[in-house]
Amino acid sequence: MEAAVKRSSGAVQEDRLWQRHAEMAELGGTPKGGVNRQALSAEDAAARTLLMSWAKARNFAVFTDAIGNLFVRRDGADAKAPPVMSGSHMDSQPTGGRFDGMYGVLAAFEALEALEDAGIRTRRPVIAVAWTNEEGSRFQPGAMGSAVFAGVYKLDEMLATKDWKGVVLKDALGETLKAAPAPMRDGNPGFDVGFYVEAHIEQGPRLEAAHKTIGVVTAIQGSRRYIVEIDGEEAHAGTTPRAARKDAYAAATRIAAAMYEATNDADDTLRFTIGHVEVLPGSPNTVPGKVTFTIDMRHPDDAVLEAHEKKLHDIVSRKARPCPARIERVTSVAPTGFDTRVIDLVRAKAQALKLSHMDMPSGAGHDAMHIARLCPAGMIFVPCERGISHNEIENAAPSDLAAGTRVLVEVLQELANR
Ligand code: HGY
Ligand code: MN
Ligand code: MN
Numbered sequence: 001m002e003a004a005v006k007r008s009s010g011a012v013q014e015d016r017l018w019q020r021h022a023e024m025a026e027l028g029g030t031p032k033g034g035v036n037r038q039a040l041s042a043e044d045a046a047a048r049t050l051l052m053s054w055a056k057a058r059n060f061a062v063f064t065d066a067i068g069n070l071f072v073r074r075d076g077a078d079a080k081a082p083p084v085m086s087g088s089h090m091d092s093q094p095t096g097g098r099f100d101g102m103y104g105v106l107a108a109f110e111a112l113e114a115l116e117d118a119g120i121r122t123r124r125p126v127i128a129v130a131w132t133n134e135e136g137s138r139f140q141p142g143a144m145g146s147a148v149f150a151g152v153y154k155l156d157e158m159l160a161t162k163d164w165k166g167v168v169l170k171d172a173l174g175e176t177l178k179a180a181p182a183p184m185r186d187g188n189p190g191f192d193v194g195f196y197v198e199a200h201i202e203q204g205p206r207l208e209a210a211h212k213t214i215g216v217v218t219a220i221q222g223s224r225r226y227i228v229e230i231d232g233e234e235a236h237a238g239t240t241p242r243a244a245r246k247d248a249y250a251a252a253t254r255i256a257a258a259m260y261e262a263t264n265d266a267d268d269t270l271r272f273t274i275g276h277v278e279v280l281p282g283s284p285n286t287v288p289g290k291v292t293f294t295i296d297m298r299h300p301d302d303a304v305l306e307a308h309e310k311k312l313h314d315i316v317s318r319k320a321r322p323c324p325a326r327i328e329r330v331t332s333v334a335p336t337g338f339d340t341r342v343i344d345l346v347r348a349k350a351q352a353l354k355l356s357h358m359d360m361p362s363g364a365g366h367d368a369m370h371i372a373r374l375c376p377a378g379m380i381f382v383p384c385e386r387g388i389s390h391n392e393i394e395n396a397a398p399s400d401l402a403a404g405t406r407v408l409v410e411v412l413q414e415l416a417n418r
Contacts, residue, residue, distance in 0.1 A: 008409045009353060011114035014402035020106050021401070023050065024090070025098035034392025035098050039091035039133035039144075040068070040172035045179035047090040047102075051130060052182060054109065058116060060128075064182040065189040066155055067148040068132040068173050074112045076125040076416060082194040082375075083125040084416040086111060086408060088367060089134030089145075096135070097394020099201045099384060103401060105130045107199040111409035122416035124194050131367045132173075138163045139172075141225065141331040146367035149189045150374050164278070195415040196377040197342060198368040199408050201396050205387030206360055213403050214350040214357035215381025218343055220369045221361060222302045222335040224309060226295040228255065228316065230325045234281060234289035246323050249279050249288040254319040259295070262311045270308065271298035271363070294330075300361065302334050336369040342378030342411070349410040355403050364389070380404050380411070 027046040028037030037043040048070055055062045061073040073083070088104025108128035115126065131149070136142020139161050147153040159170040177184075185191075207215050232248030256274055263272035273296040280290040295312065299305050309329070316325050343359070350357035360381065368377050382404035385395040 007118040008114050008120050008413045009406035011118040012110055012402055012406045012409055013114075014398050016113070017106060017110045017402055017405060018398040020054070020109070021098060021102065024102050024106070028092065030095070030392050032392035033098070034394065035092045035096050036094050037090065037092040037096070038094060038138040039135060040139070040169065040176045042179065044091050045176045048130065048176070048180035048182070051090070051105065051109065052180065058113060060112060062182050063185045064177065065149070065185050067145050067158060067189050068176060069145040069149055069189060070130040070182060071185075072109060072112065072128040074115060074126045076122045078123050079125065081124040082192040083127045084122075084195045084197075084412050085127045085129055085193050085371070086197050086199070086412055087127075087129030087131065088198050088200055090130045091133055091135050093135055093137050093390045095390075095392050097384075097389055097391060099394055099396045099401075100203065100389050101134055101200070103201055103382070103396065103404075104199045107401070107405040107408050110405050111412050114409045115413065120413060122413060124416040126412055126416050134367055136225070136331075139169050140227075143333075143365060143367050143370055146370040150370040151190055152370050152373065155188055164276075193371065193375045194418075195342065196368060196371040196375055197346070197380065197408060197411050197415070198366055198377075199380045199382070199404050200366055201384040201389060201394070202381040202387065203364045203384060203389035207358070207381060207383035208385070208387060210358055212356045212358045213382065213400055214346075214355045214407055216343055216347045216350065216357055216359045217362050217379035217381055218338055218359050219300070219361045220336040220366060221298050221300040221363060222305050223296070223298045223331065223333050223365050224305050224329065225297070225331040226312065227328045227330055228252070228293050228295060228325060229328070230291045230320055230323050232287065232289050232291070232323045235287040237285040237287060240287055245287055247287050248291040248323050251320045251323040251325065252277070252291040252293055255316055255325075256293075258315040258319055259312060262315065263297070263308060269299060270304060271296070298363065300335055305332075333365065333369055336372050338368070338372060338378040339376035342376050342415075345411050345414060346378055346380055346407060349407045349414075352410070353403070353406055355407065380407055
């Protein structure tokens with residue numbers, strides 16, 4: 001069996017994998033070398049079409065589900081066995097990098113090709129998956145496709161969500177599936193999965209700093225996201241005295257300043273980000289009548305997130321006056337611990353392949369945090385340059401991407417025979 005396991009990783013082709021990244025990076029490519037391929041955009045549809053063309057060339061089965069998750073299936077000897085699944089997302093941030101998410105999808109596809117090229121049969125089917133709307137920057141919440149698949153969010157509620165311009169997700173999904181048609185698996189999303197393993201760039205500096213090639217991911221920290229809406233009163237910038245103003249932006253800045261202060265923990269573990277701010281009507285000489293902004297909070301300990309959610313409510317009630325304000329909690333994902341069987345197997349395969357590695361938690365959220373509720377799951381990290389991500393200059397080395405894929409295919413093959 002050991003010899004067969006070696007063959008699958010030996011069939012991983014670094015150049016083919018790198019070339020596929022280059023082709024995908026054309027879709028939504030930006031002048032700075034990043035990508036703007038937001039969920040359910042024309043660029044997202046083009047990426048789906050390209051992936052399906054590669055799958056069809058290898059006679060892998062392709063199908064989608066009611067939230068648009070895209071599956072590429074390589075059959076196993078036991079068609080009824082719950083599959084082993086691997087993948088990530090193809091949607092990107094507006095100023096995203098070419099590896100965030102895409103690496104996990106292409107590594108999973110490369111694993112299917114390597115098993116095929118090595119002529120290795122597995123007991124379970126092996127599926128590569130591209131989850132819908134992981135980033136959650138256009139439509140919220142993020143990790144939407146995997147969460148609907150795992151039964152965490154209701155399909156109908158997600159179909160009814162709107163982007164910042166008021167486009168309804170159901171309509172954008174319809175456009176995408178029209179542009180990139182795939183056989184639809186009927187019924188609600190979700191099916192039995194045996195194991196799930198996701199490859200991803202680390203999106204942080206730790207692997208590079210430690211000169212390690214493989215991150216054996218043990219957990220994903222907890223995350224919560226809010227939308228804060230403040231209602232002021234539009235007024236003339238020149239004539240309206242301060243005492244008479246209901247300035248929504250002044251209220252927002254008081255809340256923001258207080259929250260930056262409250263989340264400024266001594267050990268720099270709590271992550272607090274205000275990433276999207278809308279000021280209306282947006283005229284230089286009209287006092288803002290409405291401000292909407294997002295809050296993204298992360299921490300390994302849910303109790304800390306809970307405590308800071310309480311602080312947020314207290315600060316908004318004190319600092320928004322005289323403007324009424326509302327807080328909507330869009331997501332609350334508890335910290336995820338991965339399955340030790342998968343963690344140990346990732347570590348063992350990295351060792352067998354003589355790749356430097358270290359155990360580490362994930363600071364970023366991933367689809368694996370939802371799929372880990374369905375089945376034993378884990379992740380494999382590879383370094384990215386200076387740990388930079390959610391930025392067009394995001395970069396990774398072809399050799400690291402291939403190394404992570406070699407570990408992935410050996411892990412998938414072993415799990416597909418359990
Ligand atoms: O926000 C996240 O953690 C993920 O990169 N979308
Ligand atoms: Mn990602
Ligand atoms: Mn991301």
